[in-house]
Amino acid sequence: MARSIAAVVFALLLLGATASATATAAAAAPAPTTATPTPPSPSPPAAVATAPKSPAASTGEPTAPRIVGLLPNPVADDDAGEYVYLRLPAGNWSLDDGEDVVTIRQRQPGTVVVTADPGALVDTPDGCVVARGLALSNTGERVVLRRGGANGTVVDAVEYGRAPEGERWARGGDPRWRPVGFDPREPVSLGAANATAFVLPDAPGEAVVPIRAADDRVLLAGYTFASERVADELIAAHERGVSVRVLLEGGPVGGISTRQAELLDALVAAGVEVRVVSGTRARFRYHHAKYAVADDAAVVLTENWKPSGTGGGDSRGWGVTLRSPRVADALADLFRADAGWRDAVPWERYRAGRSFEPVEAATGSYPTRHAPADVRAEHVRLLTAPGNAESAVVATIDDAVARVDVLQPTVDDGSLLASLRRAAERGVRVRLLLSNAWYVAERNAALVADLNRWADAADVPFKARVAEPSGRYGKVHAKGVVADDTALVGSLNWNPTSARENREVVVALEGEAIAGYYRESFEADWRAGGGRWDDLPPAVAVAAVGAVAGAALFVRRRLTFDDSAENDGIDRPGPIG
Structure with a gap:
């Protein structure tokens, strides 16, 4: 029925649609000058x-x-x-x-x-x-x-x-x-590692496998946390003598849900240390990183620890488990630095006197079309923001000679998007797949139309699309890049706040096998879109996508299924999950 409605809207809009794009601007504090x-x-x-x-x-x-x-x-x-x-x-x-x-x-x-x-x-x-x-x-x-x-x-x-x-x-x-308290880090070169590459919602069990096997330490870092399954694994690890620590964002966009508060209460009651980054002394706009260390394994994700993310209930995401003491120790060092400053407040102190909002959990069910794969990462680099992630991603794209594929919720104009333009101008085949989520669909349609119009005028191999899940997932939430034989997996959204103010973690994974895994997943998501809006005039495409997004928003408000509370205001100064 939803497809029929969308088809009718699409047909009507082909007769004549107009759209207008808006732009936002941000001002930064002036830097001192020396003289x-x-x-x-x-x-x-x-x-x-x-x-x-x-x-x-x-x-x-x-x-x-x-x-x-x-x-x-x-x-x-x-x-x-x-x-x-x-x-x-x-x-x-x-x-x-x-x-x-x-x-x-x-x-x-x-x-x-x-x-x-x-x-x-x-x-x-x-x-x-x-x-x-x-x-x-x-x-x-x-x-x-x-x-x-x-x-x-x-x-x-x-x-x-x-x-x-x-x-x-x-x-x-x-x-x-x-x-105060923050010092940028350099990229950390960590050598080769055996890896399990996976995508979500296809493989919701992979993120907890290392936690379930841990017998020494578990360090879990995230933006939001609402997974009962992960909470149970953390408590079970603590009860068998594992040192378990959790670090989350204290003020996510949309606030902390009642579900998250209850789960964090349960963790603390069981003896797990839980801290949240918050307050006027906070070093980051948002603690937005998503990773875990379990003994000598490290899990790095694009997704939140919640049903819509690691639970497989909604979002298209990327993840990797790296079995390497060097990688695990590097992330553990980052965790200790981030959890050891005065802006990392104990949960029991933070939650005193606060109220929380009920949010329904995602309950979607999706097929496993892209199974996890054990692959070799020939070289791993740990990238972090603020500090080095933005420039490292740009450098990776600038070094590409054949093809670059990017999967993002949305992108802002800036150095990252400029690197894609440069790649296309030197003959690299570039594809940019953006989210279909209701809160960015119209904006992304306008961006796709502008980029494709530029590519046609410049006669360069650049193509952009808005994703169409086709029943394979709910929405695109991944933040991933495959540039030749290097894959980038992590929490970095392509906007200035994420790159320069948030704590973000990305791993650069070099190797034909591991890059091929994520490119294969990207290829399937790209084909599923089919370019339904690609050949329409820009104004018609924007209006068509906007109307379908409006219909989706109406349905979403009638039938709440998404637990991504941070997504309730795309124009607000915060991360997109």
Whole structure:
């Protein structure tokens, strides 16, 4: 019946449809600039301090004097704990902001933290601490480093605008402003690994296999959690003596469901440690990573730990289990870093006094058309965001010479989409398959029409489609890439928030066998779409997809089956699951 309705809508819209596309824009906090300006009239020294010998700086040649970082706006009363971080050769130096001056006698090369509140420092940089400081302005100012005293030669200066609360400025950082407690990681090269590649909803049991077999440790990281089956496996592991820890997002878009709250209560009651990333000191916009470590195995997913995701009740997703101590240890190290900061709050403390919303769980049932496969990953790299995932994905696509296939809920204009355009312009065959979900269908149809129109005009091998599940799954939720013989699997959505503000985890899996597995799944999903909207005029295609999405939304509201609470507002500043 649904197909008949869609066919009627489609036929009517072919007679004449119009559509308009909207665009959104985001503004980022301005980054400080560095300069060597003309020295201003000096102010009288506010304090003079002698930097003690620093163990971290006891060897090595002198380096150029620099303002390395600063924290003007800590999350603290009266900005207690603000600092300026310096790298100094031996000698006499002064630091001023046009009002106050701190003079430093540096005995040997090293790093120095200048602060008026040593006891209030949090996440202190390495280096000796000078217990005097400037009153840094939250709205922006100019900080000047001089050789000698207040009348000395200017050797470095930093001018910054409004300082984001709880973020520090780092010279050479990308981005310059970083949350306190967060340091970007480099990609981690982890060698070869035996792997089980799988897709969802076809193989809902695969994600819990390593948890069920664990006898030492289980570390589970996620965005949302609503799987009773996974909760039961975690409790069973704890009861047989396994160390079990869980880390989730404390403020997902749409809020925490009653189901999730009840399951987390049960985990804590059984003795499992559960923490959620939340609060004004949070290092990430969202903790959106989806992975687990079980002894020497690691599971990396595009899907949430919930019935619609790992339960196989709705979403098309990708997953991989990597049997490698190196991969497991690398993810365990990431987990410890993310769970060990003060923004990772114990669940029992977080949930006190909060209310939660009931959300029905997904109950879809789908055939197993693409079975799991044991394959070899010839080389594995661990990518994370913020920090390196975006640039690594772009580099992987830029290195492709034959073909690139991308499966995403939706994409924003930016460096990732630009890399696909560049690939097509140099002759690489590019295919982009976007989600059919009701909350992005119309937007994706407009994007597909624009991209295909560009590809036709430029005469490049680029094709985009909106997915059509054809009874094989409910909606596309995967975030995957296959570029030649490299597959990328993980939680990274193609938008600036995901790439630059969220905690995301992606594994780059190199090897013909493992890349071939995901390309085969992509190929089947691509063929199932059949390009029903491909040859329509853009306005007609957008309106047609929009009407079908509207009908789907009406049905969804009448018959609730999707438990993806985070998807209830695509225009809201959050991840798409």
